[in-house]
Amino acid sequence: MFLKSDILKAISFRNPVKLPFTYWVLIGLRFALTLVPQQGYIHPDEFFQNIEVIAGDVLTVDVARTWEFNPKFPIRNIFIPKMILGPPLHFIQLTNPYVKQYFNIDLKTPYYLLVIPRLFICFLSLINDFCLYRICTLYGQNFRNRLKLFASSYVVFVYCCRSFSNTFEMMFFSLLLLLVAECMLKSDKVIYHNEFLREKYEQAKSAVERVKLFKLSTHLPEHSLNRVLFLSTLVVIGIFNRPTFVGFAFPPVFFWLYRGLGSKVVGFKDFHYRIFVLIVCGIPPVLMLILFDSVYYGYLTMADIESLKLSWDNWVVTPLNFLRYNSDMRNLTQHGLHPRWLHLAVNIPLLFNVLGLLAVFTVTGYIYRFTRGQYSKLPRIQSITGLMMFSLITPIALLSMFPHQEARFIIPVLVPLVYLFGNHLHVNESDGPYRSKLKNLLRYSWYTLNILLTIFFGFVHQGGIYPFTDNLHREIKATYGVHTHVITTHSYSIPTFLLQLESTTKVWKDKRTGHKYRLAPSTFLYKYGSMPMDDLFMKIDEVLTEAEMMLHKYKKQYRFYVASPCSLERQILDTAKNYYYIELMEDFLYYPHFCTEALPSFPSHRDQFCLEKNFNRNNESLSLDLNFYQRISCFFRKFCFRVYRVRPVKIHSN
Template sequence: MFLKTNLFKAIKFKNPVKLPLSYWILVCIRFMLTLLPQSGYIHPDEFFQNVEVIAGDIFTIDVARTWEFNPQFPIRNIFIPKIILGPPLNFIRIIHPFMKYYFNIDLRTPYFLITIPRLFICLLSLINDYCLYKICVLYGQNFRNRLKLFASSYVVLVYCCRSFSNTFEMMFFSVLLLLVAECMHKSDKVIYHNEFLNEKYDQATTPVEKVKIFKLMTHLPNHSLNFVVILASIVVLGIFNRPTFVGFAFPPIFFWLHRGLGSKVVGFKDFHYRIITLIISGIPIFLLLILIDSSYYGYLTMADIDMLKISWDNWVVTPLNFLRYNSDMKNLNAHGLHPRWLHVAVNIPLLFNVLGFTAFIMLFIQTYRFARGKYSKLPKIQSITGLMLFSLIIPVAILSLFPHQEARFILPVLTPLVYLYGNHLYPNDSDGPNFRRLKKMLLYLWYAINVTLTIFFGFIHQGGLYPFTRSLHTEIKNNYGYHFHIITTHSYSIPTYLLQLESTTNIYKDKKTGHSYRLAPTTFINKYGSMPMRELFLTVNDVLSNAEMLLHKRKRKYRIYIASPCSLERKIRHEANKYHYMLVTEEFMYYPHFCSEAFPEFPKEHDQFCLGHNSTQTNQSEAVDLTMLQRISCFLRRFCLRVYRVSPTNYS
């Protein structure tokens, strides 16, 4: 009885302990930054790969459905965005009428439309924190230091609160790591006790003693197929979210399959049994996701089911389409080709800074030890350190094989990175004075860099587009019936769902006449990227001519805006002066706004444009030399977004 009691006590997990106050402060900062809201705009995919499309379905409004959701060749699964973004957007849709009626608060405004979904994602991001915490507690590691480091990363403060598919991928990856870590921990204990009891059974001398030990062996918990259904479902969901999840899922699944392999009680029979069970367990969720996508994109309809006209053409497998699309080098070239060393040389230092460099140093040391044959100083393969090490290296290595590499693609490796090397930035008792000072300096550097990058990516990078969208929403709402033409250049696209434009695709029915009709579009958003200024103004001229024609023929009033980085002001005014019948006036200015597509030049000593475009000092003899302080001030002022209104010269 004593042996049995102690056996099951040993298999139980450790009790959780309290989290440090500094960690909770960082979590509060995460939510506060989301509530402000963060006006920074990291990449168009944070809107157009998820929330833009889901908002269009829920609010039945006009949105920009990107090519990834084209029913002819869809490459994006709709289920994961719906289950993550559906609840907050449906909350807005349901609560909005009541808030409007009782409190006169309009929830369908850019602030709430951007903040409420982000708050929900921010809440879900705590899944990553919880998984890291549980793994640390499970294996007796210092979770306090790691959690503080994790929560202070700008990746968590900014990226993990946005609706990137990479953010969702990070959640799946963290959960997968936790489940596999728990399975490894439990299997190690059960296998140890199983081998111990087998040894005692062989040593037993009496039948009674053998029976007692045999009963204890039968009471050992099953461990071989722990979490198999959940693991299979997470892998399938992760692959449908982003097929690159194969690279992230491979190390955890590999370790889950190899648990205890080589011991006396686990053999290759168990290994193959696990593989078969894992594959079979993933089939139901795999078929369900195919069914959902096929129905959403119109490949499978109720009419087809009723008439039993179902063939291979009725099914769509979005991950397969994703792979087919990205296997074509022409398609990748359209999105930009990068050198294969970009993740290692640029993206890891950019995302993880001090922690990334620490990982490089530690991996170099371990590689050196391996080359010198010092295997005893290397982490064991079937250990939690081995799992985390492979979960860090293999996804980066696999993603580095592809020529299109963006920093956000490797966001999920932050979890194993913090677990492995997070504690290295904190001094311990065995460190000498110089080493302690070095670690403190690196820790302060970590916080300084992450604060800077949080401000930059959270509020400065493309930071003028959100406040412009907010102003534009108000203007469209207050000028019903106007035609609005918004032209953006050298900037990201405006998220259309924030404007809450009435749907022009839905069919409405007139109650009096019974006739069906569709609404004509009244707001036109045109993104021209880095189009040369001459071609841009040819387009602006066409828009102005068409708008004037509609004004005179149908009395349709209009407003035309050009949104451009302030660094292009001189080029815009120079080109606008060529059109004597066109008046281009500054309407709004939003600061700060960093745009790498139009990085401002540092003003020269005689740059009179810094004194204002109305300056009359055009003669070199009358020019005023700028001081260095004036030049720096002028340079910083050019990091803004300027919105110009275009109208004919006789406009009043």
């Protein structure tokens, strides 16, 4: 006979355990790499999709508000980035005066503006670790091996500490998986005990025994609508953060609705009731987020509320605008069209390497068994393995239907991927010699590849942008009022908020006279992408002419920089010869800097430009051939970021 205490103990989830030392080392390394800081620049969206805009609101500085935040047609929700990035930026704004006074440290410099928000996001990334750990302990799985593999992934070291909306999406997805996993386990246990007590009740011969069994069944906890409010709110927030969250949320939500279906105590009536309650509970957060966006983008004002003259034009639904924008193929073409197999063939191996390949082979095997009718060899639909498998396959399959595919879109599936295949890289007692060697090889490959990819994406990819921005910020502050013109080509855009330029849109007020005014801009950033060299120099000519006119007419001193990858050095210098009145001086050099927009070509053995730049320091003859070592050295020297100072050529009269 089951007692009440036995039943409650069976559905208890408390199971304290110790985490492995290696995992704590990896956590410390995650924060250490964030503090260094990582100067790698993965994608412009890590700045311009979130923190650039929030920094402009909080710190009152000039920023580049991208088209996604255009009030005429906004497609990005502002609530989630404000809740995640607002606290560290408000911390900088509030504490900076005291830190400057007592410690002589300025928090409004590129280093702290970069590191403090990243540290906060890095701390929030532990949500993913916790969710993986809890799911493993709930279902009695080995969490130690999985946590070590998860924490050693370069996706965690790099992506999970940046302000991508995909990073936030990963946290929401992990929490959703944990909530559903808890609900599934609780429902399974409650349903099992409920059916057991019903069976005993039907078999009972005396009224006294039936009364005892009935009382025991009344003490079983409710489970059908467990965590429904949290679940619906999390789904709504995830969709407003990125509407693609629908693909990630679908499997967990379906498994939550499907719990216990087919048993004696749960039927289709419960299934439809759960759907209804889930939708009703999602209405308040939807209305709250719509209201927040409508106020922020200026669609709804206090005057509208006071007059109660509200119409459909007073509301903006950013996820709907997102879908409308991306449903137009012309818009997707502007951002780049990719083959629909890119996630499967490129992005999965790039992000998850060994584990990604294991998943591809395993899923291929499942598809083969399904087509052969071997259903008993597939994961059970109501099991945790089924939940994780569908949570891995479904988002990738749905996102692969869209022609615009970037690797970061699928980083949230790392949690179910590690849960399913993390233990496959560690040797078990039942493994034979060949299988043990294979697992060791796969595990060492995992660690090696993730170390290399952490270095590449964390420090090398577009690695010259941040140090150049840091130096530029110092120059601007040291020479206040001097006009600064910066042209960047074949590289990502400079994050404007790191420069801390005084706002030119805010209305300032003179304390003495009360006169209101706006500041005129003194720093001008020109982003020309991969513009052809001849067109680029036409722009350089225009900017230089305008700067010289301001100098002679209004005595406005200026400095003018052109920044580009070193692989374009020969083209820039050769084109500059056609403009005899423009002088280009090599001013700064930042190494390493890798960019796919201007990949260097491997030099030939008679590459005279390579000889002139790198090997002719002692006036040696230029007729010598480069040996293979020199060619390799010259090739790697091209992975840098060169900054040229632009000046007009001074003509001396006799």
